[in-house]
Amino acid sequence: MSKITRSFMFVLLALAFVxxxxxxxxxxxxxxxxxxxxxxxxxxxxxxxxxxLPAGSVQINGAGATFPLPIYTEWTYxxxxxxxxxxxxxxxxxxxxGKKAIxxxxxxxxxxxxLLKAEEYDAGKDLQMYPxxxxxxxxxxxxxxxNVPDGTTPAKLVLDRQTLVDIFNGKVNNWTDPAIVxxxxxxxxxxxxxxxxxxxxxxxxxTTEIFTKSLTAxxxxxxxxGASSVEWPVDQAxxxxxxxxxxxxxxxxxxxxxxxxxxxxSFAKSNGLAFADLINKSGNKVTASAESIASDMAxxxxxxxDDKLTATIVDGDGAGDYPIVGYTYxxxxxxxxxxxxxxxxxxxxxxxxxxxASAAKRAGDLGYxxxxxxxxxxxxxxxxxxxxxxxxxxx
Amino acid sequence: MTKYIHPLPQTHWLSRLRRAxxxxxxxxxxxIIAASVLVMVLILAVGEMxxxxxxxxxxxxxxxxxxxxxxxxxxxxNDEFQAWPFIYGTLLxxxxxxxxxxxxSVGIAIFMAELCPPWLRMPLNWLVELLAAIPSVVYGLxxxxxxxxxxxxxxxxxxxxxxxxxxxxxxxxxxxxxxSGASRLAAAFILTIMIIPTITAVTRxxxxxxxxxxxxxxLALGATQWETIWQVLLPYGLSGILGAIILGLGRALGETxxxxxxxxNSIEGSASLLRPGYTMASIIANEFAExxxxxxxxxxxxxxxxxxxxxxxxxxxARFLVWSVARKTPQEAxx
Numbered sequence: 111m112s113k114i115t116r117s118f119m120f121v122l123l124a125l126a127f128v129x130x131x132x133x134x135x136x137x138x139x140x141x142x143x144x145x146x147x148x149x150x151x152x153x154x155x156x157x158x159x160x161x162x163l164p165a166g167s168v169q170i171n172g173a174g175a176t177f178p179l180p181i182y183t184e185w186t187y188x189x190x191x192x193x194x195x196x197x198x199x200x201x202x203x204x205x206x207x208g209k210k211a212i213x214x215x216x217x218x219x220x221x222x223x224x225l226l227k228a229e230e231y232d233a234g235k236d237l238q239m240y241p242x243x244x245x246x247x248x249x250x251x252x253x254x255x256x257n258v259p260d261g262t263t264p265a266k267l268v269l270d271r272q273t274l275v276d277i278f279n280g281k282v283n284n285w286t287d288p289a290i291v292x293x294x295x296x297x298x299x300x301x302x303x304x305x306x307x308x309x310x311x312x313x314x315x316x317t318t319e320i321f322t323k324s325l326t327a328x329x330x331x332x333x334x335x336g337a338s339s340v341e342w343p344v345d346q347a348x349x350x351x352x353x354x355x356x357x358x359x360x361x362x363x364x365x366x367x368x369x370x371x372x373x374x375x376s377f378a379k380s381n382g383l384a385f386a387d388l389i390n391k392s393g394n395k396v397t398a399s400a401e402s403i404a405s406d407m408a409x410x411x412x413x414x415x416d417d418k419l420t421a422t423i424v425d426g427d428g429a430g431d432y433p434i435v436g437y438t439y440x441x442x443x444x445x446x447x448x449x450x451x452x453x454x455x456x457x458x459x460x461x462x463x464x465x466x467a468s469a470a471k472r473a474g475d476l477g478y479x480x481x482x483x484x485x486x487x488x489x490x491x492x493x494x495x496x497x498x499x500x501x502x503x504x505x
Numbered sequence: 506m507t508k509y510i511h512p513l514p515q516t517h518w519l520s521r522l523r524r525a526x527x528x529x530x531x532x533x534x535x536x537i538i539a540a541s542v543l544v545m546v547l548i549l550a551v552g553e554m555x556x557x558x559x560x561x562x563x564x565x566x567x568x569x570x571x572x573x574x575x576x577x578x579x580x581x582x583n584d585e586f587q588a589w590p591f592i593y594g595t596l597l598x599x600x601x602x603x604x605x606x607x608x609x610s611v612g613i614a615i616f617m618a619e620l621c622p623p624w625l626r627m628p629l630n631w632l633v634e635l636l637a638a639i640p641s642v643v644y645g646l647x648x649x650x651x652x653x654x655x656x657x658x659x660x661x662x663x664x665x666x667x668x669x670x671x672x673x674x675x676x677x678x679x680x681x682x683x684x685s686g687a688s689r690l691a692a693a694f695i696l697t698i699m700i701i702p703t704i705t706a707v708t709r710x711x712x713x714x715x716x717x718x719x720x721x722x723x724l725a726l727g728a729t730q731w732e733t734i735w736q737v738l739l740p741y742g743l744s745g746i747l748g749a750i751i752l753g754l755g756r757a758l759g760e761t762x763x764x765x766x767x768x769x770n771s772i773e774g775s776a777s778l779l780r781p782g783y784t785m786a787s788i789i790a791n792e793f794a795e796x797x798x799x800x801x802x803x804x805x806x807x808x809x810x811x812x813x814x815x816x817x818x819x820x821x822x823a824r825f826l827v828w829s830v831a832r833k834t835p836q837e838a839x840x
Contacts, residue, residue, distance in 0.1 A: 176794075204794030206802070224797050307684050312770030312787070314581075314795025335582030338795040345771040351687050351781050352770025354791060361649050366685035 168455045172200040174208020174221030177316035177374070178438040181243060182221065184472045185463050192462060196455045205316060205338065212237065212441050218456055220441040223316025224338055225420045236445040238496075239420050240489050241437035242463065243478040244407055246375040246398045247321045248385035248434070249274065250360065253285060254367040255300035265296040270389035271328035271425070271433065277306060277370065279331060280347025285368060293389070302368060305349055309362045309371030312352030314339040320424065320436035321372050327425040328433070372434075375403075376477025388434070391427040402432035403479040412488040419492050435479075442496065450498040457493060457503050464489060555810040562586065562803035570807065575774040579788075581796070586804035588811055590772050594782040595812070598689050598764065599757035601778065602696035606753060610701050611746065614708035615734055637702035645766030648695050653686035653767060661690050661779045679777040687769035689782040695763050700753035707752060711745030712738060744831045751823040758816055761786040785812040 172182070179202035186198040200221065203211075208220035213234040222239070231237055255264045269277075273289045276282040282289055285301045294301070311318045315338055323336030334340045344350035351366075353359035356377040363371045363383075370386075375398050378385050387395050396402045409428035414421035425433045440460065447453040463469045470480045481489065496503045513520045525531040562570070570588050578585045617629055661682040668678040682688070715738055723733040739746070761784075769781025770791065785808050796802040 206795050206797045209797070224795075227797075305681075305684070312765070313791040314793075314797075316795075334580075337582045338797060339581045339792050341578070341580040341582070341772065345773050345781075348681075348773060348775070348780075349683075350771055350773075351683060351685055352783075352791075354765050354770070358766065361646075362685055362687065365649060365654060366683075368684065 167195045167197055168452050170196060170198045170219070170452060170456050170459070171217045172198065172208075172219040172221060173203050173211045173217045174200075174441070175205045175223045175316055175438060176202035177205075177223050177245070178221055178243060178478070180376070181473050181476050181478050184476065185459075185469055188468065188472060189459055189462060192466075193455070193458065196459060198459060204314070206314075209441065212443070215443075215446075218442075218447075218452065219460075221438065222441055223319055223436065223438050225439075226418070226441070231418075234443070236443050237441055238444045238492065239418055239439040239441050240460070240492065241419065241421070241481060241485065242440050243473050243480055244403055244423070244435055244437050245320075245478050246403045246432055246435045247317055247324070247372050248375050248378050248398045249370060249372050249388070250363050250378055250383045250385045251370040252363050252367060254302055254304070255297070256302050258300050264300050265294070266384070267297070267386040268293045268389065268395060269386050271391070272331075274388070275325050275329040275332045278308060278310075278325060278342070278344055280308070280344040280349060281331075282306070283347065283349055304368040307366050307369035308342075308344045308350045309353050309359050309366070309369055310342055310344070310350060311339075311356075311359055311372075312354050315355075316436070316438060317356070317372070317374050321434060323422055323436070324424040324434040327422075374477075379477050388432065390431050390433045391425055392429050392431070394429055396430060396432050398432045398434075400474060400479050402430050403435050404482055405429075406431040406433070406435045407479065407485060408482045411482075412484045415485075415488060419489065444496045447496075447498045447503075450501070450503065453496070453498040453503045457496060460493060461490065461504070552810075552813060555806055555813055559803050559807035559810055562800060562807045565800065566804070570804070571811065575776070577772055577774060579772045581792070581798065581801045584798055584800045586800070588785070588804075588808050590774075591783050591785040591788050591808055592811060592815070593776065594689060594692075594768065595758060595784040595786070595815070597778065597782070598692040598696055598768070598784060599754060601690075601693035602700060602757045603750060603754055605693065605697040606700050606704055607750065609697075610704035610749070610753075611708055611739075613701070613705045614712055615738075617705075617709050618712035619730070619734055619738070633702045633705050636698070637706070641699065641760060641763040642766070644695055644699060645763040648691065648763065648767040649687075652695070653691055657688070657691040657694055658682065658684075658686040660694075661686065661688060664690070665779055676776050677778050679775060680779055682779050683769065683781055685769070687767055687781050688779050689768060690778050692764045692768040692782070692784070693778070695767055696757045696760060699760060699763065700756050703756055704749045704753045707749035708742070708746050711742040711749070714745075715741050744827045747823060747827045747830060751820060751827075754819060754823065755816065758812070758819070759786055761790045765790055785809075785815075 179200070182200045186200060189196065189198060202221075205222040205224045208217070208222050209224075209226060209230060211217040212220035213230060221242075226234070226237060226239060249269065251267055253267065258264055269290070270293055273282060273293065276289065283306050284303065285306060286303045291298055291301060318340065319336060319338045322332075322334065322340050325332040325334075326336045334343055342350050342352075345352075351362055353362040353371070356373045359371045359373050360377065360381060360383055363369045373383070375385075377383075385398065387397050390396050405428050406423060406426040409426035409431050410421060410423040414423060420439065421437065423435055423437065426435070442456075442460075464481065464486055473480050480486075494502065494504050566586060570586065571592070572587075572589060573593070574587060574589050577590045578587045579590070580586070613633065617626060617633075621629060664678050665680040665682050668674045669680055671678075719737055719741060720733055723737040724730075728736065764784050765787035768784060768787060770783055770787060771781035772783055773780065789805050789809055792801070793805050796805055
């Protein structure tokens, strides 16, 4: 066979493979997914169509924090069946990037876990923050218990606020430290005489911001401050390690005997990780859950908000409050939007996420806590103040 | 009466242009020049952007940003930044990786080029290339779950027990070894594995390109196979092997994902290979997306600038090495 014929046949063969691959993909799996969605949604939204992009559709762009990315994606997806004329695109580029984008006007809304600073309000002129959902951060641990009798499981670890600060300061660095033993009388005989490896997030993150703000509130011993990335005292002490992302932290904790770290509650729950109970400000033992997060939000209520609708809600003093909780925010321009159709659609969407029962259920399923009634009403009232070309956007 | 068409004089610009273009030499030359100018423009543009965007950080911290220190400051809350732990981490892990990878890679290359039975050559070749094709995040995950507990931790314990108290060396081998194994040593090991295929492939090609006459001459003079390889082939291909090291070093300096996953990402003062550390690429990957204050962003960009300049310097040093080696071997001898 000549060289040319051979190479020609090779090209044909390659082409055939490519065609086969394309054909195979487009046929079955997508159709199946499509029908499943239709079945699920029909009951909730009878008016929905299968064609989400009719002429005259509105494209709304958002960008920012990755902390609420799962729920924003879920909402966006569901909303394309509520109002098929709206296409929402949210990119998880980080809070810093989101804030910069909304100030520069390259996006219609931004997501952020950290609060805008005074100079950022100046630069963006008419920016306003709106809390969307809250989430909690939990302390996961992996203790190699010793001498545990067969057939029994050791009790759940309990920590109080001061001990947590001491651990992250590197001051309490052994599992047999009196502070830990005293809080866990049931585990007294099992706790190993071993160094606590403390795992923290290495990447800047809203999770870290909520967690370090809580530590700041818990005790004046915590001097590193509260921010999306901080200088960890436990690193200086020599028993701290950073993991990238929730996955990195949990992988490090799972693989390191006698370690402890913090992750977002939804991540811990969906991966079945054991997390510690905390003694809250009022002295009660609480487990992180939708109820204890909601209790904390209710303790602070709408009164906690400043005029920019921002609030730090860590360390609530209610009886059932879980102490490590934070809001994630949406940022909008309140006066300078000029495309009133788009502004109207955007606010309709935000309103839907806050008020619709199915939107709330989606948030709950992912481990986020929706705003309690009073807080939500305050947010909705603030949304009503948004104007476009001088006219109120919401009727 | 037929009209006689005068051809354009040879000196006319149109005929000169036609002559120049008709062979394709001139257009081809300009396309090539444009391509190489593009590379230079890109490098300059990147450098200029890094320089401009880090202006505030440079003026705020000055050279204090780069000075070696055992009590480094990296405090995004209070806007205090120093780059030394990252510079040190990058240099230590990359150089350790090169030192470890070089003998292994050259060994593999010699085996593949000189000693390997023909039936094994192809599969071995495939395997080396496969090693190069594995995405770095896979190396990272494999590192966390398999490599760290089974290899790195025992090796690190051994090193600590052996060298931890030796005067002079103990700086590099102070403990305690982290239980998780996440350390600069782990990063260096992962980097070693990642650059072995690069160095091996180039070195093998260099060895294969050496004319058979060289081997025949050495053997005819009574040299053994070992002497042929060690005294003839390796010196002959030295500049090519140095080139391979440059490629490997480039990959090691810039590798981000796998290193971030295994190095422990901890900013502590210790200089030890056995302790967790941080590299320049990982701090940028970790903190850039959520850097909120201006100074924080700018400090990260300045670290990018340092990495950029460091890569350029190391490359230039390596080029100089290649040049000085090539100068010692006269061209006639290499033909």
